[in-house]
Amino acid sequence: MFLTSAAAALIMLMTPVRADPSSLPVVASFSILGDLVKSVGGDRVDVATIVGANGDAHVYQPTPRDGRKLAAARLVFVNGLGFEGWIDRLIAASKTKANIVTASKSVTARAGEHGVDPHAWQDVANALIYVANIRDALIEADPQGAEFYKANANAYQAKLTALDEDIRQGVASIPKERRRIVSTHDAFGYFAARYGLEFIAPQGVSTESEASARDIARIIEAAKQHKVAAVFLETIVDPRLTQRIAAETGAKVGGALYSDSLSDATGPAATYIDMMRHNVRELTKAFAPPPQPSPATRERE
Numbered sequence: 001m002f003l004t005s006a007a008a009a010l011i012m013l014m015t016p017v018r019a020d021p022s023s024l025p026v027v028a029s030f031s032i033l034g035d036l037v038k039s040v041g042g043d044r045v046d047v048a049t050i051v052g053a054n055g056d057a058h059v060y061q062p063t064p065r066d067g068r069k070l071a072a073a074r075l076v077f078v079n080g081l082g083f084e085g086w087i088d089r090l091i092a093a094s095k096t097k098a099n100i101v102t103a104s105k106s107v108t109a110r111a112g113e114h115g116v117d118p119h120a121w122q123d124v125a126n127a128l129i130y131v132a133n134i135r136d137a138l139i140e141a142d143p144q145g146a147e148f149y150k151a152n153a154n155a156y157q158a159k160l161t162a163l164d165e166d167i168r169q170g171v172a173s174i175p176k177e178r179r180r181i182v183s184t185h186d187a188f189g190y191f192a193a194r195y196g197l198e199f200i201a202p203q204g205v206s207t208e209s210e211a212s213a214r215d216i217a218r219i220i221e222a223a224k225q226h227k228v229a230a231v232f233l234e235t236i237v238d239p240r241l242t243q244r245i246a247a248e249t250g251a252k253v254g255g256a257l258y259s260d261s262l263s264d265a266t267g268p269a270a271t272y273i274d275m276m277r278h279n280v281r282e283l284t285k286a287f288a289p290p291p292q293p294s295p296a297t298r299e300r301e
């Protein structure tokens with residue numbers, strides 16, 4: 001059975017903030033972080049996420065309901081690195097007594113075009129650090145669950161290590177000279193640095209500011225100059241921008257890459273691991289060299 005989005009929204013409104021009174025109530029600021037917390041916390045935690053699937057945390061407007069989630073929480077997980085510009089005000093307004101946990105603590109931050117780049121989770125090695133921070137915070141808040149959290153974190157970190165290797169191999173299959181990408185927001189700096197790709201973004205690190213005509217002109221010029229083979233639509237900004245760039249540069253428009261949010265449960269990026277695998281699939285598809293003509297075709301030439 002499929003619910004209409006209005007019915008789904010109504011059910012969400014009717015769902016109590018805390019589902020199971022025996023589990024640890026925690027909040028994650030956005031969907032990707034929520035998935036990491038669930039992977040470590042399992043049944044012992046009840047995770048409420050503020051910016052949900054397909055949401056844009058850069059420009060999110062908190063609601064009174066978010067304040068109630070924070071007030072009911074024992075832990076609040078945030079990305080940090082300036083990603084959630086609205087979170088401090090929300091924390092203050094909610095009067096929550098929760099411990100605020102910065103999941104990116106100890107990550108080596110990279111500089112973006114406009115300050116610190118917050119998208120550290122796009123490097124799987126950083127996701128391993130997030131998971132360790134989440135594990136430690138959960139153990140501190142719920143010491144009785146220590147062994148459970150450690151076991152979950154270990155099992156999940158093993159999956160992440162396999163994911164990291166698969167991404168390396170996926171990228172390695174793309175010819176080096178084709179690994180240049182235009183995407184609509186500068187969210188893949190950590191991914192590019194770890195896996196050896198070059199992303200050219202027409203907008204800055206944050207989606208808060210609209211790309212100016214000058215930005216777009218600069219990118220079209222860069223795409224032509226670097227002979228970019230593909231342009232990727234991003235899930236959370238106006239796709240007309242990238243389509244125009246593709247039209248003017250002759251580059252192929254690839255499928256959607258997920259950067260800042262998961263898809264809904266039925267989509268291709270329902271979890272962090274699914275999201276990263278989806279992105280690599282889309283990249284390798286778009287950057288695969290054009291199919292070689294078969295010998296039969298060649299004979300006819």
Ligand SMILES: [Zn+2]
Pocket residue numbers: 058119185186187205206207259260
């Ligand atoms: Zn972003």
